[in-house]
Amino acid sequence: MLCVLVACFAVQTGLVYSDDVDLQLSQQAIEGRRLFHEKACQVCHQLWGQGGFLGPDLTNSASRVDETRLASLLTVGSGQMPALHFDSKQIAAMRAFLEELDRAEVGRGELRLGDPDGTTSPQAAFEAAVLAASAPSNAVAGFEVLRSGVCSACHFPFQVSIVGAPDLSTVVARLDESALHEVLTSGRPEQGMPPPVPALSQAQRQQVIEYFRWLNSDRDALRSETARRQSGRRLDWSRLPWWEYR
Ligand code: HEC
Ligand code: HEC
Structure with missing residues (x-):
């Protein structure tokens, strides 16, 4: 029993300290x-x-x-x-x-998921898949608007995140255009959706909506491309210790 505990301690210590950054x-x-x-x-x-x-x-x-x-x-x-x-x-x-x-x-300020080089996280794989697809220019502009904000800290590709942020690739099936403008303007602070900072202009909201539409119509292809880019590196988001983030 004692040996097992000592071994656990050693492994845990290794895990905790192995990725230290020497920051001066x-x-x-x-x-x-x-x-x-x-x-x-x-x-x-x-x-x-x-x-x-x-x-x-x-x-x-x-x-x-x-x-x-x-x-x-x-x-x-x-x-x-x-x-x-x-x-x-x-x-x-x-x-x-x-x-x-x-x-x-x-390092990058993202949730640490496996390889920290930034090319293999689920978000990075998803972004690479979007950029490789030939989306209409308005949709690409909307994607860039989201990418420059903090949206991906809460919204994960193709799933509801543990903080309850929905999958944005299916949002056009749930909300009509005016409801989308509303949430992209004011957020839903009570439900954990902060208003976008800096605020989005009318034109930017329109581009984001175009992007959501395109995302929805190309969802299956994007999803398998994201999975392909991440193959061998699958990580179960639901097993992260989210209590630390809430
Ligand atoms: C702090 C976490 C957080 C951030 C950051 C965030 N969201 Fe959200 N978002 C949420 C949550 C939680 C909900 C669900 C709210 C609810 O239950 O009504 C949500 C809902 C939404 C919805 C409505 C989805 C639906 O199906 O009803 C849209 C659209 C949306 N967010 C877009 C964005 C965009 C665009 C950004 C970046 C500018 C962003 N969010 C940033 C947490 C976040
Ligand atoms: C009670 C919660 C809370 C505390 C405490 C807090 N912040 Fe913030 N901070 C927020 C929220 C929410 C936002 C994003 C929304 C906004 O800009 O209004 C934010 C935004 C920021 C931003 C802008 C980030 C970006 O990417 O746009 C910076 C920088 C920042 N905070 C620094 C700090 C620092 C430094 C401290 C401590 C001295 C601090 N905050 C304490 C809630 C907090």
Whole structure:
């Protein structure tokens, strides 16, 4: 019995520490990291997929969020993010921390699923399948709109995710055009669907809807192409420890 327990401990230790990243932070970034812990950002945000699930993963947020927006989020907050009243020194420290995390060699802020090189996750396989298919240009534009947002943190390809985000390849069968515009404008915050940030223009919503239509009509082909690109790397999403994210 004791040997088994010791063996379990050794295996677990190996699993936990084997993918450590040796990250050298500057003094300013270390101050940012201290604030990150002090203000409990991780209650709502993830780093490398670990943390709360109300806000987006921040591992690669520096390249999406410009200085003005970061400053505004950290002072007055937003509809969903509390006003934290950071002063300019604290903002600069947080900026340094987020920038130093956002480097190719440090990894992508996605749920860690098998090979971290980014080409084999279910999402990456799906995106590659979409790009390889010859979709009408409007649909491609809609796809790019989604890809530049945080939608894929909650919506998984071809299945309902554990946080209850539906499969978007079948959404046109459930919602008509005006209902789609509505959810793409205001989200459904009570049900866990945040309003898209930044807001989508009327033209972008139209492109997203075109994309949903195309996705629905080509669903079977895309689904098998996604599976093919991922073959040998199947991962059961439902076995992830989701309680960490909720
Ligand atoms: C109570 C939950 C909550 C806390 C605590 C919180 N945030 Fe947020 N944050 C959100 C939500 C929700 C969003 C996305 C919606 C929005 O922008 O209004 C967000 C958005 C952001 C974004 C923009 C991300 C992007 O990709 O657009 C950044 C950067 C950010 N938060 C940083 C922080 C930092 C740093 C802290 C800690 C000092 C923090 N947040 C604390 C909920 C939170
Ligand atoms: C924080 C997680 C989260 C994020 C991020 C998110 N969604 Fe959702 N989304 C949900 C959930 C949960 C629902 C289901 C809400 C409900 O039960 O009514 C939903 C519902 C939807 C629906 C309606 C689906 C249906 O069948 O009724 C659409 C369309 C949608 N989301 C699109 C998007 C788009 C586009 C983005 C990116 C801009 C996005 N979502 C980002 C969680 C999320």
